[in-house]
Structures are given as C-alpha cells and as structure tokens.
Amino acid sequence: MFLARVRTDDDQVVLAAQVTPDTLLRLDALGVVGDDPVAVLREWGAEPLAEKVRQAVAGGGAEGAVLPVGAVRFESPVPRPQKIICVALNYLAHAEEGDQAVPEEPVIFFKPPSSLVGHGATVHCPSRSQRLDYEVELAVVIGSTARDVPAEQWQRVVLGYTVLNDVTARDLQLVAIDKNQPWDHSKGFDTFAPCGPYLVTADEVADPMTLDLTLTVGDEVRQRSNTRHMVFGIPELIEVISHGITLEPGDIIATGTPSGIGPVPHGEVMTATVEGVGTLANPVVYDRQLAPVAG
Incomplete structure (x- = not known):
C-alpha cells in the first residue's frame, strides 16, 4: 500500500491510500481511526488494510471518500518519529x-x-x-x-x-x-x-x-x-x-x-x-x- 497523510480543504489531516496515480481514498470513511500510518498498519496489518480498500473500491463503498491528489497538501507520512x-x-x-x-x-x-x-x-x-x-x-x-x-x-x-x-x-x-x-x-x-x-x-x-x-x-x-x-x-x-x-x-x-x-x-x-x-x-x-x- 501507498499511504499518505494529507491536509484537506477544510484543514483536516487524514490518512489516505493511493488508489490510482491521481486519486486517494480517505480511510476514515472506511472506519479506520487515526491519521498515523505507522499506528494504523501496526493495528490492522498491511494486507488486511489493503483488502479493506480493495473491497471499498470494488463495492462502491468509496463514494464520497475519493480525494484528487491535486486537491490536497501532503504532510510528512511519518508524523511522530522518535528519531x-x-x-x-x-x-x-x-x-x-x-x-x-x-x-x-x-x-x-x-x-x-x-x-x-x-x-x-x-x-x-x-x-x-x-x-x-x-x-x-x-x-x-x-x-x-x-x-x-x-x-x-x-x-x-x-x-x-x-x-x-x-x-x-x-x-x-x-x-x-x-x-x-x-x-x-x-x-x-x-x-x-x-x-x-x-x-x-x-x-x-x-x-x-x-x-x-x-x-x-x-x-x-x-x-x-x-x-x-x-x-x-x-x-x-x-x-x-x-x-x-x-x-x-x-x-x-x-x-x-x-x-x-x-x-x-x-x-x-x-x-x-x-x-x-x-x-x-x-x-x-x-x-x-x-x-x-x-x-
């Protein structure tokens, strides 16, 4: 998975997965809590999280949660490293x-x-x-x-x-x-x-x-x-x-x-x-x- 922390137009920082080179899918819309990909991956695992994204896209559950890459501001994908x-x-x-x-x-x-x-x-x-x-x-x-x-x-x-x-x-x-x-x-x-x-x-x-x-x-x-x-x-x-x-x-x-x-x-x-x-x-x-x- 390609995971990003992005700031939306309403100044929220959300975790999103790349679904095409030009689009991202907000993971909070799928019930994934938190904007830290490290914490989320440790909780979910990479493959189960990727499968959840695939199912949402295939089943139409991603409606309203898609973000154009050009419409967001990227934050550092790792927000809080100790070092x-x-x-x-x-x-x-x-x-x-x-x-x-x-x-x-x-x-x-x-x-x-x-x-x-x-x-x-x-x-x-x-x-x-x-x-x-x-x-x-x-x-x-x-x-x-x-x-x-x-x-x-x-x-x-x-x-x-x-x-x-x-x-x-x-x-x-x-x-x-x-x-x-x-x-x-x-x-x-x-x-x-x-x-x-x-x-x-x-x-x-x-x-x-x-x-x-x-x-x-x-x-x-x-x-x-x-x-x-x-x-x-x-x-x-x-x-x-x-x-x-x-x-x-x-x-x-x-x-x-x-x-x-x-x-x-x-x-x-x-x-x-x-x-x-x-x-x-x-x-x-x-x-x-x-x-x-x-x-």
Whole structure:
C-alpha cells in the first residue's frame, strides 16, 4: 500500500491510500481511526488494510471518500518519529566527491523530528547560510520496537519505505568539518527533512537494494544512482544502528545519498525520486534571498 497523510480543504489531516496515480481514498470513511500510518498498519496489518480498500473500491463503498491528489497538501507520512537516523558517506562516489575516506563502518548522525515536512512544502534556508544542498535518499521506516537486530533478521523490523531529502546547509557543514565538529546543526534546521509523499509498505518493494535514485533541480538531473551502490546495505545498517540503540515504531533510517550533490538556487524546485517508492518535490526559499555560492 501507498499511504499518505494529507491536509484537506477544510484543514483536516487524514490518512489516505493511493488508489490510482491521481486519486486517494480517505480511510476514515472506511472506519479506520487515526491519521498515523505507522499506528494504523501496526493495528490492522498491511494486507488486511489493503483488502479493506480493495473491497471499498470494488463495492462502491468509496463514494464520497475519493480525494484528487491535486486537491490536497501532503504532510510528512511519518508524523511522530522518535528519531531520524541518517547515514553519512554510504555511497563510494559520494565519499570521493567530498574528499572523504570511505568509512569502515556506518557513520551516523541524527536529524530532529522538527525538521520533517511533506511533499510540496517549502524548504527554507536560514539566513545564517548561503548554500543549501539536496541529497536524495531511500528512507526505511521502522515498524516494531527492536534492539540488537541481527542482519539476517532485518526484514522483521521494517514497516516500509519513503523518500527523504537530506537537506544540508553545506557552507555551515564545511565549517563544522574544518573544526572537527558534529554536522547535526547544519542538517537539522526546520524543513531540512522533506519526506514522502507516501509510506510504502514493505510488501510493495521486492528488493530495496536495487532501486534507482534521481534528483533534479528544475529540469536538470543532478543525482542518478542505484541503491545497490551503497557501501553498507540495509541489513547491515539495521544491525549496526540497533546495536545498543532501541529502534521504535516510526523511526526513520535515511540510508545515504549518492554523488552529484550541489546547491539549489533560491526559487528552484528540487525533485527526489526513488524507484517504486515515490517522487518528492519541494521548492527552496533562501530567507535572505541570496544566491547560493557556487560549488
């Protein structure tokens, strides 16, 4: 299933399932309570919920509950993660373009949940920065409480997938790197974790390690790769991250970005796509309306 949290014309946030590329079905009209897809999937299960949607569509029970995609505003599909765990330098070419050594084990950092926004939301570069960069990533959504998960059992804790853009104030990050300081501040500003449009249940993705990723700015393709080029795959990431850290339902693991990073000018739209998971588009506004430095 492709599940979205959307804000309707009357300013309600509702949970909806994609029934065609252009239409969504409100699940509250089917008696499904709540707007959090993580909680709803844990209560119902992906297949029973999908069957309920199929029966409603086939039997005419969806009348009046259909929403055109173009008539809603997308919220982050995961509303309340306890943590957003990001993986740095997890594609060889990306490490090389940043003149960074390829890590011998996963390097992680955290974004605050307050950085999340949905598909279509404006990303704001704060006035203290003059260079905002995009980073397309496949994100894993955790579905159960787990710790010390062996790599071979990774699938039991994965609820689904989404697209995440690890937006970065690159000029501030480079200063932090030069001073041997953490990157979290340059990665954690409000709106710096666009996510969505959908939470895609795990059964919809046959192999998350063979997915194409692209990112465009305007009409120009800036990033293009495949998840098979990760240095550390999802099984190993889950094993390492959960070693001593409890994963909770709704936690997000952003699995790293490929090469091709660069700045986004004021007023441009960055569009991140992960094959079979979705396309996430967000316009960029510089709070000082300065053109970012070349890079």
